[in-house]
Amino acid sequence: MNAALAFSLLILFSLAVPIGVSLVLASAFGVQFFSSVPLLLVAQRVFTSLDSFPLLAVPLFILSGNLMAAGGISERLVDLAKSMVGGIQGGLACTCVITCMIFASVSGSSVATTFAIGVILIPAMVKHGYPVGTAAAIQASSAELGVLIPPSIPLILYGVSTETSIGQLFLAGVGPGILVAAALFVYLLVLCRIKGYGKDDGRESQPFLKALVRSFWALLMPFVVLGGIYGGVFTPTEASAIAVVYALFVGLFVYRALTFASIHAAFRQSVISSTVIMIIIAGAGLFSFLVTRSGLPSIIAEWVQQVFTNKVAFLFAVNIFLFLVGMFIETSAAILVLAPLLTPIAIAYGVDPVHFGLIIVVNLALGMFTPPVGVNLFAACAVANISIQRIIPALVPMVAVVMGCVLLVTYVPFISLGLVEWLYR
Template sequence: MNAALAFSVLILFAVAVPIGVSLVLASAFGIHFFSNVPLLLMAQRVFTSLDSFPLLAVPLFILSGNLMAAGGISERLVGLAKSMVGGIQGGLACTCVITCMIFASVSGSSVATTFAIGAILIPAMVRHGYPVGTAAGIQASSAELGVLIPPSIPLILFGVATETSVGQLFLAGLGPGLLIAAALFVYLRILCKIKGYGLRDGDDSEPFPKALVKAFWALLMPVVVLGGIYGGVFTPTEASAIAVVYALVVGMFVYRSLTWAKIHDAFQTSVVSSTIIMIIIAGAGLFSFLVTRSGLPTIIADWVQQVFTDKVSFLLAVNVFLFIVGMFVETSAAILVLAPLLTPIAVNYGVDPVHFGLIIVVNLALGMFTPPVGVNLFAACAVAKISIQKIIPSLLPMVLVVMGCVLLVTYIPFISLGLVEYFYR
């Protein structure tokens, strides 16, 4: 049955059937032809996959991010970041990294970050003399911070798929997120010095105190959400509901830029995005059930332990495998299908499940801006109105920078687990 499931999924992927639908159809095919269980099991397993309280955080964080973006948060965060670093050469490029890092703690989504911040900063960088391909590449690579800085939708999905604490995963995401942001910051400063970009990036930037006042309510949201989680006031799922209420109140009554029409659009966009993710979750849950029932995880675990005799070689193989997967498979689907298979094996090698969750998410985040199907890549190209061919030359060095960070996160557990050990253990 394993071969039939894999073959049917690959065929469906090849003919461009959506990932969630592919997983459901392949599972139905496997149940009907290669299993003695009734088809009625499909409905039961799909319901079980979605019947999870932590999963409620996914649509709510998506909605809160869309409401904050529609309410003018992105412009205020860009203004704040520009007031901090706009005066240095390459300040706009560095502003992109800092703004994406801050906005990531609002939206939890790298694609939302790409559109919200890229719509402002890509045209601004082009006006200041950056090649359009370089500007789009900077945005695409910086936006990956949206899946690392909490709240992070992929980290929620990993927690649900492997029964790992979402609160600990959120805390563990801060170290890798800050590391990648710092590495991109240093690289962009060097690039701008060599190429002569951004000599007048400080033009029109506001004084820092004024920009901070404007962005105060936007910056307070992650403080309220994360402070409440780690202070034990509410769970991550309850925090997502509070984030929605906060976004509505700030957008409508503080900034007064969130109209009923914008609220309607934000809800509509959130419903579509949430539905796509939930279909993938349902399909992945059914698919994973069949794979587990077939005994494949045990077969894979035995093979892996025979081939890779130590943790170092195992983690290196995982990095290579996930990098390839991330280039072709949507992040949510990859996490939901692979995390339950790989995490028990990693634990057998002595890898902490929280640390392994960050290894998976950081690797798949890299895939978000690598060809051929990196979602951030397409989003940045759509904002910049250019083809992918124009963005790739400037993107490759940033891919190498993030690869270096992936290796550091993999082999230095303290980067992920330092804060977790301090607060939880």
């Protein structure tokens, strides 16, 4: 049956059928013609895959991110970051990294971060003399922080699919997120000094205290959401609902930027995005059940342990595999299909499941801004109104920088587990 599942998936992918629909159709085909179980199992497993309380956090964090983007929060965060680093050469590029890191801590989505910050900073960088391809590449790579800094939707999906603590995963994402942000920050400073970009980036910057006051309510949100989780006040799922209420309150009564039309648009976009993810979750849950039932994970585990005799070689192979997967498969689908297969093997090699979750997510986050299926690339190009070909030359060094961070996260577990071990163990 595994061969039938793989073959039908390849055919559906080649016909450009959406990933979630492909997973369901391929699974139904395998059940109908190559399995003894009744076809009713398809509907049952699809329902069971979605019948999870922690999954409620996914649509709610998506909604909170869209409400924040419409409610003026992103604009104030940009002003704050510009007041901090805008006065140095390349400060506007570094502003993009800092703003994405802060916005990621309240949105949980790299695509939402790309659109919310990119519509402000890509035109600003172009106005200050950055080539449009470079500006779009900076935005696409910086928005990757949206899936590393908690709350992170991919980390929620990994936690649900492997039964790993989401709270610990959120905490483990802080170190890799800061590492990637710092690496991009240093690279962009060097790039701007060599190329001569951003010599007048200090123009139009606000005084720091004024920008801090204007962004106070925006900055308070991560402390409310994450502080509540780690303080034991509410669970990550409940925190997602708190984030929605907070975003509505700030947008309506503090910044007064939300209107009925913008709220309607935010809800509409959130429904569309959530539906796509939920269809993928349902299909991946069904597909993973059939693969697990066939015994393939045990076969793969035995083969891997025979080929890779130590943990170092295994993790290196996983990095290469996930990098290639991330280039072609959407992040949510890749996590939901591969995490249940790879995590038990990693545990057998002595890798902590929380650490392995960050290895998977950081690798797949890299795929978000690499061709041909990098969603951040398409979002940044849409904002900049350019083709992908114009962004590639500036993007290659940034991919190399993040790949270096991936290796550090992989082989230095303390980057991910330092805070977790301090607070939980």
